[in-house]
Amino acid sequence: MGDFHNSEADLDRFSFRLGFTAVCVLLAFAILLGRFVWLQVVQHEFYQTRAEDNRIALIPIVPNRGVITDRNGVVLAHNYSAFTLEITPSQAGKLEETIDALGEVIDIQPKDRKRFKRLLDEAKNFESIPIRTRLTDAEVARFAAHRYRFPGVEVKARLFRQYPLGAVASHAIGYIGRITDRDQKWIEDEERQANYKGTDHIGKNGLEQHYEFELHGQTGYEEVEIDAGGHALRSLKRIPPVSGNNLVLTLDTRLQEITEQAFGERKGSLVAIDPKTGGILALVSNPTYDPNLFVDGITPENWRELNEHPSKPMINRAINGAYPPGSTFKPFMALAALEMGKRTASQTISDPGYFNFGNHQFRDDKKGGHGLVDMYRSIVHSCDTYYYMLANDMGIDNIAKFMGSLGLGQRTGIDLGKDDFSESKGVLPSTEWKKQRFKRPEQQKWYAGETISIGIGQGYNAYTPLQLAQATATLANNGVMFRPHLVHHITDTKTGEPRLIEPKPIRDLNLKQQNVDVIRRAMVGVNKEGTGARAFAGVPYEVAGKTGTAQVFSLKGAQYKEGSVKKELRDHALFIAYAPADNPTIALVVLVENGGFGAQSAAPIARMVMDYYLLGKLPKGAAGEDAAAIEEEAE
Secondary structure (H helix, E strand, O other): OHHHHHHHHHHHHHHHHHHHHHHHHHHHHHHHHHHHHHHHHHOHHHHHHHHHHHHEEEEEEOOOOOOEEOOOOOEEEEEEEEEEEEEOHHHOOOHHHHHHHHHOOOOOOHHHHHHHHHHHHHOOOOOOEEEEOOOOHHHHHHHHHOHHHOOOEEEEEEEEEEOOOOOOOHHHHOOEEEOOHHHHHHHHHOOOHHHHOOOOEEEOOHHHHHOHHHHOOEOEEEEEEEOOOOOEEEEEEEEOOEOOOEEEEOOOHHHHHHHHHHHOOOOEEEEEEOOOOOEEEEEEEEOOOOHHHHOOOOOHHHHHHHHHOOOOOOOOHHHHOOEOOHHHHHHHHHHHHHHHOOOOOOOOEEEOOEEEEOOEEEEOOOOOOOEEEOHHHHHHOOOHHHHHHHHHHHOHHHHHHHHHHOOOOOOOOOOOOOOHHHOOOOEOOOHHHHHHHOOOHHHHOOOHHHHHHHOOOOOOOEEOHHHHHHHHHHHHOOOEEEOOEOEEEEEOOOOOOEEEOOOOEEEEOOOOHHHHHHHHHHHHHHHHHOOOOOOOOOOOOOOEEEEEEEOOOOOOOOOOOHHHOOHHHOOEEEEEEEEOOOOOOEEEEEEEOOOOOHHHHOHHHHHHHHHHHHHOOOOOOOOOOOHHHHHHHHO
């Protein structure tokens, strides 16, 4: 009986254990089933997407960068195809050994290795990375003979930027270079990072930078199936890239070349504008540089040479150099006097050759003075005394107000560089400017004697050549001002349709026509009987202009003698002009650093530019003769 009882108890215990185990198994299966339902039903779309992402890789296809041409179709920036030697890391085995072996077949420099390592850190395992660019035909043939030794290494054709005219107009065109952290931040700030996948280069300055997002185009993609090791198996889909838009400029390349030749070895700048539209016809900053040096990464030697050169070729003097305008300021001063009622055209002063103010004597450049001087003679013969008196009568804030309306001391907004700070503001002196410029109270006060030299374009005055060109163009256009710009239209590569950069007036100064006519008549007289007569002798068209000479340092009462002054301390030579005088189609400013007198150094360059633009006349030397011969012909 006891045995039966024990067997029954054992059976109960077994049944309990069996039931408990069954419950556990069922619970486990329920959990697994629930997890299965969660993964396969509820989260199906999420995990399917992740699986596809692991199976499919998107490889960016860099678009063809837009072409830049001048107004006549001359190509200034384009792309060309060249062979590169590229390594796909996932297929190449041990990279260092592979590169060492490649070095026995193809010349691979330390800079190539350094660039490859940097690109490797940024790339995905299945992307090919260039180890050498611009292979010669001989190098391509040599690698082809050894191709079997290098799995994962191949020759590909890539596009490279090229500036076929080299240094011509380089400060206007700019250049491209490799994307830096600063560039990457700009791309992210503009929310363009998706369109720059796979892109190594970006516009660094000039038009290349200002119109970067127009020129870059739309990045394409290729869907590639990959295995667990990251190896590409096959191409699934390809979305082709869209080439960047093309820029057609207002610039005349032949005019630009002639001007650069005319400067020769001299430092300086020229800006020529169409006064009716604001279109830039020529923008010269001399010396210049070759933008091709930057395309694939400039060498330390070339970078050091450009940066340490005493002539500073990397500075765009046209928009970043600020200079005293000298006597080119006088026509604007005279116009301000007429508009404000401070002078009439016929009102005269007696010029003894100096103007006394307090204990200081401001001297005229002509010993003994010019005698009786009215407004016409003050401009034609550049009478300093007339403008000493005028500045004193007008006062600094009245001068600043009028000059500011002409755009002096303000950024023009020209389409160069990334932002407004790519262009210098210059200095338009006023009582408020001085308060902001200096810290100590005694420095902040404006003294009446400081106004005197402002009248002849000296003192604190400092403007860019572009600002002076814009002011001259505004005068030539009877007070209607346009924003200077280099791009005439943008051609859409998808549709082929041009998008015109509409020339819209910035402002109309509402000048009295009789006042404008007085100034324009006097500026014509400058080149007929005044300081510009020699440079424009025998010219078949009528040209209005004004010469200028700006001091680089204070003479402190001494007489200026060019031969006794170091070259870098000699006066700057300036000339402003427009032509034809009755219906201007070109307005310009010429600045020759340390060139001495404007009539001798700057005006002959202006003559060459206008002879070509208006008459189609090529100066002697345009086909390659030296700059000295060019200037001798003009004079």
